[in-house]
Amino acid sequence: MSAGDPPVSSPEIRRLARVLEPGHSYASVTDKIASIVLTRPTSIGWLAGFGLAFTIMMVLMISIAWLIIKGVGIWGINIPIGWGFAIVNFVWWIGIGHAGTLISAILFLLNQKWRTSINRFAEAMTLFAVACAGIFPLIHTGRPWMAYYMFPYPTTMGLWPQFRSPLIWDVFAVSTYGTVSLLFWFVGLIPDLATLRDRATNKAAQIIYGMLAMGWRGSARHWHRYQSAYLLLAGLATPLVLSVHTVVSFDFSIAIVPGWHTTIFPPYFVAGAIYSGFAMVLTIAIPLRAAYDLQDFITMRHLENMAKVMLATGLIVAYGYFFEFFMSLYSGNKFDVFLVQQRLHGPYSHYYYALILCNILTPQLLWIQKVRNNVAALFVMSLVINIGMWLERFVIVVISLTRDFMPSAWGRYQPTFWDWSTFIGTLGLFTSLLFLFVRGLPAISIAEMRELVAHSEEHS
Amino acid sequence: MNLPRPHLYGLLGEFDTPKQLLDAAKRVREAGYRAIDAFAPFPVEGLSQALGLGRKHDLVPLITLLGGLGGGLTGFFFQLWVSASSYPENIAGRPLNSWPAFIPVTFELTVLGASLSAVFGMLALNKLPQPHHPLFNVERFKRASNDKFFLCIESHDPKFHLEETARFMQGINARHVTEVRDED
Numbered sequence: 027m028s029a030g031d032p033p034v035s036s037p038e039i040r041r042l043a044r045v046l047e048p049g050h051s052y053a054s055v056t057d058k059i060a061s062i063v064l065t066r067p068t069s070i071g072w073l074a075g076f077g078l079a080f081t082i083m084m085v086l087m088i089s090i091a092w093l094i095i096k097g098v099g100i101w102g103i104n105i106p107i108g109w110g111f112a113i114v115n116f117v118w119w120i121g122i123g124h125a126g127t128l129i130s131a132i133l134f135l136l137n138q139k140w141r142t143s144i145n146r147f148a149e150a151m152t153l154f155a156v157a158c159a160g161i162f163p164l165i166h167t168g169r170p171w172m173a174y175y176m177f178p179y180p181t182t183m184g185l186w187p188q189f190r191s192p193l194i195w196d197v198f199a200v201s202t203y204g205t206v207s208l209l210f211w212f213v214g215l216i217p218d219l220a221t222l223r224d225r226a227t228n229k230a231a232q233i234i235y236g237m238l239a240m241g242w243r244g245s246a247r248h249w250h251r252y253q254s255a256y257l258l259l260a261g262l263a264t265p266l267v268l269s270v271h272t273v274v275s276f277d278f279s280i281a282i283v284p285g286w287h288t289t290i291f292p293p294y295f296v297a298g299a300i301y302s303g304f305a306m307v308l309t310i311a312i313p314l315r316a317a318y319d320l321q322d323f324i325t326m327r328h329l330e331n332m333a334k335v336m337l338a339t340g341l342i343v344a345y346g347y348f349f350e351f352f353m354s355l356y357s358g359n360k361f362d363v364f365l366v367q368q369r370l371h372g373p374y375s376h377y378y379y380a381l382i383l384c385n386i387l388t389p390q391l392l393w394i395q396k397v398r399n400n401v402a403a404l405f406v407m408s409l410v411i412n413i414g415m416w417l418e419r420f421v422i423v424v425i426s427l428t429r430d431f432m433p434s435a436w437g438r439y440q441p442t443f444w445d446w447s448t449f450i451g452t453l454g455l456f457t458s459l460l461f462l463f464v465r466g467l468p469a470i471s472i473a474e475m476r477e478l479v480a481h482s483e484e485h486s
Numbered sequence: 487m488n489l490p491r492p493h494l495y496g497l498l499g500e501f502d503t504p505k506q507l508l509d510a511a512k513r514v515r516e517a518g519y520r521a522i523d524a525f526a527p528f529p530v531e532g533l534s535q536a537l538g539l540g541r542k543h544d545l546v547p548l549i550t551l552l553g554g555l556g557g558g559l560t561g562f563f564f565q566l567w568v569s570a571s572s573y574p575e576n577i578a579g580r581p582l583n584s585w586p587a588f589i590p591v592t593f594e595l596t597v598l599g600a601s602l603s604a605v606f607g608m609l610a611l612n613k614l615p616q617p618h619h620p621l622f623n624v625e626r627f628k629r630a631s632n633d634k635f636f637l638c639i640e641s642h643d644p645k646f647h648l649e650e651t652a653r654f655m656q657g658i659n660a661r662h663v664t665e666v667r668d669e670d
Contacts, residue, residue: 052527052633178568186568188575195590202594206601213605217528217631224628240615243622244630246511246524248612250534254546255608259601262554266597273590476528476633480504 045140046478047322055323055475059468060225062318071317072465079457086451089444090165098168100444106437107427111445112166114419115452117274118302119159120200121295121415124267125303126152127207130214131263134256139481140331142474143323147314147463148307149211154459155306156204158452163196165448192276199273206266210259213252216242217473271299278422284361285369285426288353294346301339301385302415304332308408310460312401314469323470330398336411337392343418344386361431368429369421373438378421384414493668495620496521496640497651498627499660504530507635510658511536514639517654521643525627525636549607550600557599562592620668638666 050058093100103110126148133141164170176197178187187194219239226232242248275295278286308329315324354362369378388410391397398404424439463469501507504526511524515538524533562585569575570582609615621627621638630636637660639651648665655663 056527056632178564184573186573189565189569189591190584190587192590195594198591198594202598205598209601209605213608221527221631224631236617237615240609241617241619242614242631243619243627244525244527245612246526246530246533246537247539248614249526249529250539251544251546251608251611253529254544255550255604258547258550258604262550262597262601262604266594269590269593269597273594276590473528480528480530 043327044325045142045327046475046482047325048482050322050475050479052476052479055479056221056225056472058320058322059470059472059475060221062464063222063466063468064225064227064231068465072461076458076461079454079461082451082454083458084451084454085447086161086455089448089451090161092444093165093448094170098166100442101448102439102441102445104437104439106430106435107424107439109166109423109427110439111441111449112162113277114416114423115449116159116162116166117295117419117423118416119155119162119452119456120203120274121271121299121302122306122412123152123155123159123203123207123303124271124296124299125307126150126155127203127210127263127267128300128303129307130210131260131267134260135264139478140328142478143320143470144307144311144328144332145474146211146214146471147310147460147469148303149207149214150463150467150469151306151310151460152207152303153204153211154456154463156200156207157459158456160200160204161452161455192273192280195273196277199270203266203270206259206263210263213256213259214471214474215467216240216252217244218468218471220244221472222468268296271295283426283430284359284365285350285354285422288350290346290349290353294343294350297339297342297346298415298418301336301343302412304336304339305408305411305415308332308336308404309412312405312408314464318464318469320470323475326399329401329404330395333392333398333404333407336407337389340385340389340392340411347382347386365426365429369425372425372429374421374425374428377417378425381414381417381421384410385418388414494641494648495666495668496638496643496646497648497655498621498624498636498638498664498666499655499658500626500629500662501635501637501660504533504635506659507637508532508536510637510660513658514637518645519639519643519651521640521646523638523640525621525630525638527631527633527635530635545611546604546608549611550604553603553607554596554600556603558592558596560599561595562588565591620666623669624664624666626662626664 101110101112103112126145129141129148130145133145164173167173176187176194187197216239219235220242223232223235223239226235272292272295275291279288279291281287311324311329311332315321351366354366357363369375388407391403392407397407428437428439430436499510501510507524507526508530511522511533514522515536520538522537524530524537526533565588566583566585569584569588574582576582621630626634627636637655639646639655641648645651652663
């Protein structure tokens with residue numbers, strides 16, 4: 027137990043406060059985590075899960091192929107609702123991607139020991155979520171093969187991107203975020219890849235992990251620079267993670283559309299991103315620890331702490347909703363006032379009420395410790411919050427676009443089969459990548475778990 | 487009896503705990519050896535200092551700073567050049583040098599430049615990737631990535647003498663003291 031922990035009395039409280047169950051040694055954490063990748067046979071459950079995820083991913087492939095053949099007309103988008111599902115899903119996925127880097131970078135800088143066993147798969151989740159997010163703006167362009175137009179390259183036409191546009195900022199923010207998250211994840215993996223290389227018994231695994239480990243041998247000189255690079259990356263990723271959803275919110279708030287043009291968007295988008303990201307980490311962590319008996323490493327303390335982060339960020343989001351609402355009325359701007367009325371009584375009001383139920387009301391149950399310590403309740407809660415955050419983006423995109431300044435410009439939006447199949451397909455892509463990751467790479471950082479063991483030995 | 491042969495890399499000793507390794511590293515330094523390195527399955531606090539690796543051995547922060555400055559300055563002035571010189575667009579007479587609009591991309595490129603420099607700088611200074619190393623010839627060294635701690639005195643150290651150094655290593659409680667040879 028770490029030195030900063032509160033004094034503990036009863037065994038039950040002590041059990042709930044642990045970030046690592048007692049009785050583990052360097053070798054036992056190595057064995058336990060590496061065996062998931064190296065020695066355990068592929069289970070029926072894994073095959074069934076991966077098979078299902080892969081099938082759903084094929085739905086994505088078919089949807090994209092059909093989109094490329096027919097064009098974006100297969101979606102429900104129209105004028106004035108040019109954004110529709112593509113942007114709703116983009117913002118939802120990129121938000122989910124925020125928890126990984128938050129856990130890795132911010133909690134690392136704050137010296138939070140409980141990040142150790144959840145950072146690796148949270149970072150992986152970030153990468154996969156960013157991959158899913160990146161698909162949407164790309165295919166939403168209608169001509170994805172022309173997407174390189176968004177990057178500044180010397181063209182024969184003498185054209186350059188418009189650097190005053192938030193959409194171009196977005197290209198840079200998301201691609202930087204993807205790259206830095208990948209670097210962070212890979213740097214963290216290097217020592218563990220060396221462990222897998224040294225423990226692998228079959229030739230192919232030795233060669234693959236050997237190449238990826240790049241000859242890491244745990245030299246003190248290497249660790250010295252490694253630690254300073256890791257710390258610097260954490261320091262760089264911290265403002266980056268806050269900037270990404272800020273820039274995403276600029277896509278909306280720079281525009282003058284009612285309900286979008288507000289200064290509260292950046293902070294409340296960032297809080298919402300962390301909120302949904304932690305919900306997704308819980309959605310993944312709970313089945314993962316059950317499937318691979320990782321309850322010793324991903325303890326109740328982890329689940330409870332994540333629940334607390336969800337509660338806190340959920341309250342920030344609730345504050346954002348409230349002030350969005352209040353400022354619209356207080357401003358007296360008739361378009362803003364009208365938008366609020368449309369949210370409450372318009373054709374999409376049921377989405378708005380569902381959003382309030384999922385994002386604000388249900389999470390209040392997390393004030394109760396019994397709920398925070400109930401694994402099943404947390405799992406359900408995380409799903410509810412994921413749905414709520416999706417609804418939030420739907421409300422923002424669709425209600426504002428269908429009800430802007432002139433009644434003659436109003437419209438309706440109805441997602442089509444292909445909208446849904448593309449969205450559900452990305453869930454398949456995300457889950458397939460997670461299944462492959464859990465089987466091919468250590469889902470928990472082995473080197474950092476050893477540090478935790480060393481730390482708890484010192485204090486016992 | 488034998489003088490160190492050219493393909494002798496050094497002597498490797500094994501320890502069970504980070505504390506033993508730390509003590510051994512201090513004593514090896516005190517005995518005057520300089521060409522030494524320690525190996526651990528996780529970063530051991532205080533080991534760098536025990537081996538005499540100070541801040542000056544660490545160029546990673548400087549490289550990161552330069553990478554960040556390079557990325558940021560390139561990003562800013564590139565946008566300025568594009569928007570004001572190469573492809574100026576007069577939109578209702580608004581200024582061409584609209585610098586606040588260039589800040590998001592400048593920020594992102596600063597972080598990107600710094601991060602890439604931190605990682606690739608760290609790898610380059612560590613001389614990685616390096617698929618082959620004499621230490622990998624030692625079978626027990628596999629446990630350096632699991633649960634054991636190692637200390638190596640390299641043969642190019644002026645004080646290195648195969649037998650005396652081996653005896654010295656046993657004296658500081660190193661177990662399984664092994665000659666590391668580079669078979670080519």
